[in-house]
Amino acid sequence: MIQPISLQGMVRSTPVRTGDERRRALLGAKGLRKRYGERLLFDIGCMEVATHSAYVLTGINGAGKSTLLRVLGGLERAEIDSMRFEGREVNPHPYPKAMREAIVYVHQHPVMFSTSVAHNIGYGLQVRGLPKAQAAGKVEEAMAWAGVAHLGDADPARLSGGERQRVALARARVLSPKLLLLDEPTANLDGQAREQVIELIPTVVEAGGSVIIACHDRDLIGLPGVHRLKLRDGKLEVR
């Protein structure tokens, strides 16, 4: 059973500010269509994502929530008439380097590389060529943020579902992404594990990033200050 009281209490301390004066355009797409053969999954006329913002993306199963996130994260192709990133017109194919560095997608069931938890979290920094000492500091910070500091040397294959999700969040957050795309981050989690994950979301926005969360989770949808998007019948509704 969910515990809205403790959650609301927690969330109130770090609200997501809607009327944030720091908000400006981050990512915009026009004419965003995804087809599987003859079938049109969605046809989005216009989509805008601002900085310092949290969005929840809802819709029934199969509406295309994951696909939309994967398209925005550059893991799947779609037809896109025009795309703007940080005020500049960009060509969505191949996926622009600036967007690759700024946008991180996290799977609904994240996989862990078969190394250590700390190496998993530091992987993005490592491939960016960050010096080891600097990376280690950031990894430590990210582990503390996600509450997995005690798991640094652990074998990721032995983590619980909740720990795995938090490590995946830390692995993304350590890169300070401008946009974090979370695919059902609380699905299959319950109790404390679920709350711990929900607790992390507003802090991403507070740190200056934006986040789009595909979910069914009422507590995520109900987070104060969150913008609501809904995919219905192939269209994107802004609520």
Added chain:
Amino acid sequence: MLDATLRAFTLLFTGDPDLWRIIWVSLKTSVFGLLLATPPAVLLGYMIGLHRFPGRRIAIWLAQAALSLPTVLIGLLLYLLLSRHGPMGSLQWLFSQPGIVAGQFVVALPVLLAFTLAAVQAIDPRYAETAISLGASRLQVMLRVLHEARFGVMAAVLSGFGRVISEVGCALMVGGNIEGETRTITTAIALETSKGEFAQGIALGIVLVSIALLMNGALMLLQGDAHAAKDRA
């Protein structure tokens, strides 16, 4: 028979120079051929396994068909290429160790490729996607995926070794079974036994069986590790 077997053990344990020379030539050419074939085969196996491109199914079909290509046919093709009037005749590799290495390269390639392909295809696509999303370059994604598929890739290398050390057709056609030069374990067994050299044949057979046992033992250990890793996941 018993007498020949006893003499075979004597040859093995007294360090008979001819026998050990044959074993050395076999191991050297097999390992060299394998080392040369591994990088391109693993790269190709990875590319075919992970990427979608036109003609991919044909590539998989060819790779798997190449597995059942008789090595004697590979030997024939190489013979034609390397013979004095062949397109690669100027290399003068026919009836030499480099010729056998070239043969082992061609023999090992399809085994390594097909096994690597299967190993890469068995890896959850989310590994590559996670690496891509975290900013890895194409090369970094490849290294990440191959690391996750490492048990399968090592199994591919071991299987490739098993194939080259035990094949006879190609080494015979291209090497020519020249004593002290291109005589390998399998060509010696095939040709020297007919001359009545039973003890040497049995001794070399024991070596081959030991290698097979070692290789399969290593494979079993690897598979055990892979299963243990899966169980933990």
